[in-house]
Structure formats: structure tokens, C-alpha cells
Amino acid sequence: MNTALYSQLDELIAWRFHVKQKTLHSHQKLLASSQGDQHAVRKGRGMTFSEVRQYQAGDDIRHIDWRVTARTQKTHTKLFIEEHERPTMFVLEQSPALFFGSQVRLKTAQALNLAAILGWISLQQQEKVGGICFNGQQQLWFAPQKSQNNLLHFLQESIALQQQLQQPGTAQPQAWLAAIQRLQKNVKPGSRIFLIGDLLSFEAPLFAALKPLLSHTEILAIHLFDSLEKHLPELGWLSLEGQQGQTLRLDSFRRQTREHYQHHYQQRWEQLQHNFYQLRIPVIEIANHEAPVQALAHAHWIH
Numbered sequence: 001m002n003t004a005l006y007s008q009l010d011e012l013i014a015w016r017f018h019v020k021q022k023t024l025h026s027h028q029k030l031l032a033s034s035q036g037d038q039h040a041v042r043k044g045r046g047m048t049f050s051e052v053r054q055y056q057a058g059d060d061i062r063h064i065d066w067r068v069t070a071r072t073q074k075t076h077t078k079l080f081i082e083e084h085e086r087p088t089m090f091v092l093e094q095s096p097a098l099f100f101g102s103q104v105r106l107k108t109a110q111a112l113n114l115a116a117i118l119g120w121i122s123l124q125q126q127e128k129v130g131g132i133c134f135n136g137q138q139q140l141w142f143a144p145q146k147s148q149n150n151l152l153h154f155l156q157e158s159i160a161l162q163q164q165l166q167q168p169g170t171a172q173p174q175a176w177l178a179a180i181q182r183l184q185k186n187v188k189p190g191s192r193i194f195l196i197g198d199l200l201s202f203e204a205p206l207f208a209a210l211k212p213l214l215s216h217t218e219i220l221a222i223h224l225f226d227s228l229e230k231h232l233p234e235l236g237w238l239s240l241e242g243q244q245g246q247t248l249r250l251d252s253f254r255r256q257t258r259e260h261y262q263h264h265y266q267q268r269w270e271q272l273q274h275n276f277y278q279l280r281i282p283v284i285e286i287a288n289h290e291a292p293v294q295a296l297a298h299a300h301w302i303h
Contacts, residue, residue, distance in 0.1 A: 006163050007109045012116040012155045018293055019121050022302045024192075051189040051216040052076050079189075086190050087144035088122035090115050090131030090154070091179050093197025094162045096169025100226060103289035107224045108162050110288040111196050112155065114222060117292055118194055119151045121302060127192075130154065132179045135161040136172045139179055141186065171201030180209045189216040199223040199283070200268050207275055214279060220301070221276055221283040223269070232261040 052065050055075035068076040092115050098107040105113075119129045129151050130144030138161060142154045176197070187193065193213065199221055213219060269285065276283040284299040286292070296302045 005106060007112045007159050009152070009156055009159060012112060012159075013152070015113065015116045015293070016120040019117055019302070020124070022121050022293070022297075023125060024118070024121055024302055025300060051079050053079060086192060087128040087130060087188055088118070089144060089183065089187060089191050089193045090119070090129075090133070091176075091183060091193065091195050091197075092131060092133040092158060093135075093176070094133055094158060094165070095136040095172050095175060095197070096165055096167065097171045097198045097201070098224060099165040100168040101288045102226050102228045103287075105288055107198065107226060107288045108165065110224055110286065110290075110292060112158055112162065113292040114196055114286065114296070115158070115194070116151075116155055117296065117302075119154070122192075123148060123151060131194075132183060133158040133161055134175050134179050135164055136169070136175045137164065139175070139182065141182060143186070144188070144191070171198060173201045173203060173206060176202070176206055177209055180206065180213075184209070184212060187213065187217055191217045193217055193219045195219065195221040197222075197224060199272055202272060202275065207279065210279060210281070214281075219279075219281045221281055223272065223283060223285045224288060225265075225285055226288050230262065230265050232258045 052068050053076065055064065055077045059077045061077075063078045065076045065078050092111060094108050094111065098111060101107055101109070115131075122129050123146070126146065128144035128146045130142040131154065132142075133140050133154065140157050140161065142150065142157075144150075183193070200223065210219060273283055282301075284301065286295045286299075293302070
């Protein structure tokens with residue numbers, strides 16, 4: 001096994017010391033920055049929205065949700081939880097679709113870097129951390145805990161799934177769907193969920209699976225890419241493997257070919273953004289060669 005291809009636990013632990021002064025921006029602030037001003041569902045300092053349920057005796061009438069009440073003709077109220085009780089959850093891809101990288105590191109390694117960074121920051125904010133990691137063959141679930149050991153176990157087992165990969169492969173939307181369906185059964189109201197992986201394969205069934213989670217969780221998405229997927233270098237005839245496993249032959253010396261290639265990626269990325277923003281889910285793209293802390297800060301996800 002070529003260990004240089006795979007993540008190392010000590011490197012993921014080291015991110016903890018690079019983010020000691022970092023905090024996560026709120027979901028509502030990220031939405032406002034990407035989609036224009038949005039109404040923030042907040043209740044004072046240190047509290048975050050959890051869910052809406054039917055009014056019960058003793059509930060604070062100041063938190064009645066009049067919009068839901070009018071629609072259902074039954075009184076509903078908003079519930080809030082202490083922010084330090086909010087779980088941070090990851091749906092982390094370590095599939096063959098990420099086992100590729102033309103610069104610095106593979107996309108699988110960058111995905112784990114981002115999960116480690118966001119996990120350490122969440123623990124610093126006194127939040128529980130857990131989630132799902134999958135590689136297309138296997139899926140592992142970690143219940144959220146306010147524990148460094150739990151995060152380390154998540155990272156260690158994610159590396160084990162990564163080490164099962166031997167060569168690049170095509171996108172696996174069914175593996176994503178299975179992970180999200182499992183999350184639906186286990187996630188607690190008020191959770192923050194990070195989707196990390198190659199998200200260009202997301203289609204209607206995946207977005208439909210996310211919708212039930214939106215009423216009681218915050219979802220954020222990070223799409224990982226390699227520069228070769230965005231820009232075709234001038235290297236003559238190239239053989240590329242398509243999404244469905246087919247082989248594509250391209251003459252990269254032709255300017256029209258390079259422009260079409262770049263336009264195709266941009267179209268898919270813009271469509272992905274549109275689909276996520278329709279659900280009010282912030283989404284960013286990060287390259288595998290970027291410094292991960294700086295990339296998250298540049299996107300205003302951490303500060």
C-alpha cells in the first residue's frame with residue numbers, strides 16, 4: 001500500500017491546533033451571504049431553532065409560529081435548544097469518485113481534512129460530533145458525542161474505509177442516497193449536517209431525500225473538485241472516463257474542446273448550486289490542492 005496516497009491520523013489530529021481560535025458562522029448568516037438577507041430563526045444568545053410542533057400547555061406564547069398555525073388551523077410553537085447541545089453531523093464520502101488528485105493530495109484526503117477541521121471547531125464550541133462515512137462498499141455510523149475520542153474514532157474508521165480504495169471510479173449516487181436515508185432515521189432535531197464529497201452526481205432522488213431533514217436541521221454542503229475536472233490542459237489526445245464508465249477521447253490542443261470542457265463543468269456546478277439554494281442549503285466548492293482552513297475562511301464558513 002502506498003501510504004502517501006492516504007490520510008494519516010496524526011495529520012488530522014494536528015488540524016486541532018490550527019483552528020484553536022476559529023468558530024463556525026451560523027447557517028442563517030451563510031444563507032444571507034449567498035442568497036440575500038434571510039430571516040434568522042433565533043432566540044437570543046446561545047439558542048438555536050430546533051423544530052416546530054403543536055402547542056402544549058406551558059409553552060411560551062411568544063414563540064407561536066403563526067404561519068404554520070394559519071396553514072394547519074392548529075396552534076404550533078417553535079422550540080429552541082441550547083447551542084452547546086446541538087449535534088454536528090457529517091455525511092462524508094470516501095468513494096472511488098474521490099480517489100483522484102492531480103495536485104498536492106487526493107480528494108479523499110481533502111474530504112477528511114475538512115471533516116477534521118470542522119469537527120475540532122465544533123468540539124471547541126461544546127457541540128456533539130458524529131455522522132456517517134461511506135466508500136461505496138461500506139457505510140459506518142457514529143452517534144454524536146461531545147468527546148474527542150468519538151471524533152478520533154470517526155476519523156480513524158474513515159481512514160480505514162479510505163484505505164480500501166485502490167483506483168479511481170465513477171460517481172455513486174446510490175451510496176449517497178443510502179447514507180442520507182440512514183441519517184433520516186438517526187438525526188436529532190436541531191442538528192447541523194455537513195455533506196462533504198463529490199456532489200455533482202446529486203440528482204432529484206437525493207434532493208428529495210434531503211427535504212424531510214430541512215424542517216428540523218441545518219444542512220451545509222461542500223463539493224470537492226480537482227483542477228483537471230474544471231480545466232483541460234493542452235496535452236494532445238486524452239482518454240477520460242465519463243460518469244457512466246464510458247471512455248471519452250478528447251483533443252486538448254483544440255481551443256473549442258477546452259472551452260466546451262470548461263463550460264460543461266461550469267454548467268453542472270451552477271445547476272448544483274441552483275438545486276441546493278432552492279432548498280436554502282449553502283454550498284461551496286473546494287479544490288483538493290487548496291489549504292483547507294484558508295478555503296473555509298475564504299468562503300466565510302469559519303472565522
